[in-house]
Amino acid sequence: xxxxxxxxxxxxxxxxxxxxxxxxxxxxxxxxxxxxxxxxxxxxxxxxxxxxxxxxxxxxxxxxxxxxxxxxxxxxxxxxxxxxxxxxxxxxxxxxxxxxxxxxxxxxxxxxxxxxxxxxxxxxxxxxxxxxxxxxxxxxxxxxxxxxxxxxxxxxxxxxxxxxxxxxxxxxxxxxxxxxxxxxxxxxxxxxxxxxxxxxxxxxxxxxxxxxxxxxxxxxxxxxxxxxxxxxxxxxxxxxxxxxxxxxxxxxxxxxxxxxxxxxxxxxxxxxxxxxxxxxxxxxxxxxxxxxxxxxxxxxxxxxxxxxxxxxxxxxxxxxxxxxxxxxxxxxxxxxxxxxxxxxxxxxxxxxxxxxxxxxxxxxxxxxxxx
Amino acid sequence: xxxxxxxxxxxxxxxxxxxxxxxxxxxxxxxxxxxxxxxxxxxxxxxxxxxxxxxxxxxxxxxxxxxxxxxxxxxxxxxxxxxxxxxxxxxxxxxxxx
Numbered sequence: 001x002x003x004x005x006x007x008x009x010x011x012x013x014x015x016x017x018x019x020x021x022x023x024x025x026x027x028x029x030x031x032x033x034x035x036x037x038x039x040x041x042x043x044x045x046x047x048x049x050x051x052x053x054x055x056x057x058x059x060x061x062x063x064x065x066x067x068x069x070x071x072x073x074x075x076x077x078x079x080x081x082x083x084x085x086x087x088x089x090x091x092x093x094x095x096x097x098x099x100x101x102x103x104x105x106x107x108x109x110x111x112x113x114x115x116x117x118x119x120x121x122x123x124x125x126x127x128x129x130x131x132x133x134x135x136x137x138x139x140x141x142x143x144x145x146x147x148x149x150x151x152x153x154x155x156x157x158x159x160x161x162x163x164x165x166x167x168x169x170x171x172x173x174x175x176x177x178x179x180x181x182x183x184x185x186x187x188x189x190x191x192x193x194x195x196x197x198x199x200x201x202x203x204x205x206x207x208x209x210x211x212x213x214x215x216x217x218x219x220x221x222x223x224x225x226x227x228x229x230x231x232x233x234x235x236x237x238x239x240x241x242x243x244x245x246x247x248x249x250x251x252x253x254x255x256x257x258x259x260x261x262x263x264x265x266x267x268x269x270x271x272x273x274x275x276x277x278x279x280x281x282x283x284x285x286x287x288x289x290x291x292x293x294x295x296x297x298x299x300x301x302x303x304x305x306x307x308x309x310x311x312x313x314x315x316x317x318x319x320x321x322x323x324x325x326x327x328x329x330x331x332x333x334x335x336x337x338x339x340x341x342x343x344x345x346x347x348x349x350x351x352x353x354x355x356x357x358x359x360x361x362x363x364x365x366x367x368x369x370x371x
Numbered sequence: 372x373x374x375x376x377x378x379x380x381x382x383x384x385x386x387x388x389x390x391x392x393x394x395x396x397x398x399x400x401x402x403x404x405x406x407x408x409x410x411x412x413x414x415x416x417x418x419x420x421x422x423x424x425x426x427x428x429x430x431x432x433x434x435x436x437x438x439x440x441x442x443x444x445x446x447x448x449x450x451x452x453x454x455x456x457x458x459x460x461x462x463x464x465x466x467x468x469x
Contacts, residue, residue: 152372152409152412222417223427
């Protein structure tokens with residue numbers, strides 16, 4: 001079946017939903033496609049209060065921002081297909097979608113859209129140590145999903161590998177859920193994330209193992225994780241002999257950063273660049289979040305890994321740009337809205353962490369990225 | 372183990388359960404939860420075995436990207452259990468168990 005829509009948005013996370021709201025509220029016919037049973041992306045596992053200014057939901061928990069977005073999306077009139085996976089993006093802006101129908105059956109639909117936004121988010125990186133595939137070893141974000149969204153304990157005794165903000169916050173959220181966190185392992189000589197997050201788990205008595213890495217995980221007779229071993233790193237970042245320490249754990253969480261999920265953009269020949277500050281290979285975009293292929297937009301982590309607030313503003317920027325190019329918004333009004341959003345985005349990219357991202361984003365928009 | 376009480380999320384309000392079987396064993400699990408999570412809550416951590424070396428695999432990314440948690444659900448193989456909710460009378464099998 002061929003379905004025509006003005007705008008198709010792939011991914012109903014913070015970027016996709018805000019884009020849908022902006023485009024739909026000025027009259028665009030918008031279809032959001034998401035492979036999950038519920039939209040909202042990774043907002044519902046973020047049970048902590050957000051930082052930043054009032055304009056950026058400071059003090060509001062991610063899950064509550066998610067609920068508000070779902071409500072706004074519904075009111076905007078955008079259509080949503082859930083449990084539906086985009087499996088291809090082909091010439092002529094055609095999407096192949098495995099759509100789950102109301103009766104639960106699956107059908108392949110082709111969606112043709114004038115404008116397509118790819119907002120598929122990002123994926124966690126891993127570390128390939130000996131035993132990393134043993135059940136019980138998982139991404140920190142995975143453990144966070146199990147605990148905060150599914151309300152299930154993925155283990156009872158845990159070791160966290162990585163002390164960036166994800167590693168620190170998930171460690172704290174594991175403590176909140178009643179999981180014993182035996183330590184946070186970090187290869188660098190200092191904690192990578194914000195001190196405010198580190199302090200919370202320090203106060204709870206969780207030890208940090210700086211200049212250490214995980215070298216080994218062991219399974220019991222059931223084939224699942226029972227022990228993990230770490231070692232100190234020498235000046236060449238190699239494990240030093242006789243520094244091993246073992247922990248009896250049934251959960252190892254890996255918080256080693258994220259990378260953009262951009263398979264569909266790759267498939268369509270969108271120009272990519274390698275930007276380490278934003279997670280590696282990613283589709284490039286202009287100041288309107290449009291790629292080098294006219295009508296194809298990217299926003300959120302797909303356009304460079306940052307956080308939910310930047311994703312929401314990039315989504316708004318993409319939604320308004322799309323509405324403008326569909327002539328649903330007068331140029332002057334659209335330009336004014338976009339200028340406001342760009343200023344807000346700049347204010348989010350401050351501080352030692354944000355500044356690197358700001359510089360990287362500026363390189364992308366000014367087309368100074370090495371291809 | 373389910374988290375029934377939580378300092379931020381509060382007490383669990385969803386107490387409705389459904390019946391499923393996993394490798395023939397009947398289980399009562401929380402309605403609407405993802406299959407992989409429902410299994411974790413019951414101590415089941417192995418979802419499949421690899422074809423070549425028969426190594427166990429469990430939930431790894433939790434968002435439908437890595438496909439480590441795929442199982443046979445109602446006769447259909449390769450179902451990503453971390454993003455597929457449980458339903459009444461679902462028949463779930465460890466993939467490539469033997």
